Amino acid sequence: MQPSATPYEERLTAPRSWWLISFLVGVSMALILLPFGTLPMLGGLVGGTAAAAVVASSYGSQRIRVVGGFLIAGEAKIPVSALGEAEVLDPEEARAWRTYKADTRAFLLLRAYIPTALRVQVTDPEDPTPYLYLSTREPERLSEALTAARAAV
Numbered sequence: 001m002q003p004s005a006t007p008y009e010e011r012l013t014a015p016r017s018w019w020l021i022s023f024l025v026g027v028s029m030a031l032i033l034l035p036f037g038t039l040p041m042l043g044g045l046v047g048g049t050a051a052a053a054v055v056a057s058s059y060g061s062q063r064i065r066v067v068g069g070f071l072i073a074g075e076a077k078i079p080v081s082a083l084g085e086a087e088v089l090d091p092e093e094a095r096a097w098r099t100y101k102a103d104t105r106a107f108l109l110l111r112a113y114i115p116t117a118l119r120v121q122v123t124d125p126e127d128p129t130p131y132l133y134l135s136t137r138e139p140e141r142l143s144e145a146l147t148a149a150r151a152a153v
Helices: 016-036 038-058 090-099 139-152
Strands: 008-013 063-067 070-073 078-079 083-089 107-109 118-120 131-135
Touching: 008 131, 008 139, 016 038, 063 139, 070 131, 083 139, 090 118, 090 131, 118 139
Parallel strands: 107 131
Antiparallel strands: 008 063, 063 070, 070 078, 083 118, 118 131
């Protein structure tokens, strides 16, 4: 197999506001520990901020890649030959596919803070998953990379 003609990689990072919230969690911990003295307060500030930052970072560490004839989305690794048409979803349509149009059997790599998405049909008859819903900031580029990867295989 040849690598895809248009390699694609995207990391679904958490928004900047979450880092501010992480700091505010640290401030809250510092205020809780303030009656115990300065050192516990500083420990609460550092520890609370670090713990909240780890949570925000791990949630934002999901990646979407098209490489070597595969679509790798989070922990899913799907050969592009098992994928069909890709539909670019604008914010309104993406919200519809996250809610009332959603199929419970679908694979969702969902990040609510990313307004656009790509819906890709699964054509493998042995796979019960009807489609993949991938939150992405660049759905057109991902769709082009999938098309190029299918053509290269």
